[in-house]
Amino acid sequence: MAARRASVTPLAAAALIEPAFAKINLTLRVIGRRADGYHNLESLVCFATLSDRVELRVGAPFELRVSGPTAEQAGATGENLVLVAANALQRKVKKLKVGRFSLVKRLPVGAGLGGGSADAAAALRLLAKANGLKVADPRLLAAARETGSDVPVCLEPRTRWMRGTGDVLSAPVEMPRLFAVLAYPALALATRDVFRELAAPKNAARGGRSPALPTTGMEFVAFVTERGNDLEAPAMRLAPIIADVLAILREQPACVLARMSGSGSTCFGIFPTRNAALAAARAVNEVHSMWWVRTTELGVDRE
DSSP states (O other): OOOOOOOOOHHHHTEEEEEEEEEEEEEEEEEEEOTTSOEEEEEEEEEEEEEEEEEEEETSOSEEEEESTTGGGGOOGGGOHHHHHHHHHHTTSTTOOOEEEEEEOOSOTTSSSOHHHHHHHHHHHHHHHHHTOOTTOHHHHHHHHHHOTTHHHHHSOSOEEEEETTTEEOOOOOOOOEEEEEEEOSOOOOHHHHHHHOOOOBOOOOOSOOOOOOOSHHHHHHHHHTSOBTTHHHHHHHOTHHHHHHHHHHHSTTOOEEEEOTTSSOEEEEESSHHHHHHHHHHHHHHOTTSEEEEEEEOOOOO
């Protein structure tokens, strides 16, 4: 006797899912502070294979449910960037189909990985799918810019140069796949506090043309090594533990580069092989079991 198929409700069939990949600032140069108080930057941004998970059930009540290992760090649901982004798009697209968002939070909050921005961007991609919009729709980009400075670069998670306040994006650029260890010492840093600690020149210029990238592994790492993260020093003044994170990553055999990502306090170490990264992650975790330590790959772009 043939098994009966489980009935599928229209609501369940409408469920859409998007990953929200962690953003890594391989380089970050602060060009200057603008008259409005914001800063012009130039940053080479890529994405890790680690992610949060965002789901949309079209037609359900418009709300957000948050779960997952780092859900408690996410703060008040009403202030979550998923809802901020959805509300921003609703103001721009008439009769926008919305629904219930479910966010599975795996990335740490306030860690320099752009988790909240990636969640918001994933929510916008879901709404685009549900409403037949293209990701390149200017209304989607406008909603992303309104939500946060890192949201536009997360809309299409591909390696790019990010400039201005995050509003000027290059076309996607190629980079080699890299193996990395991410280490977060369980100390959140607010981006505004790090910028407040930064003694940036008053300069509204956006900087020059972004240079071309080498595409072979070691040449690319050398290119990134020559360019630092201008927020690393002010972040370490606020959180000296970042220096400890960088030191232990640099101590690991085969580590070719260790640096802080974004405004901190997560640091990444780059290794030549997956096995070297796995061994390094185990070594760091043995000494600092309370830290969030993960292996990942960088530069695995998604169309």
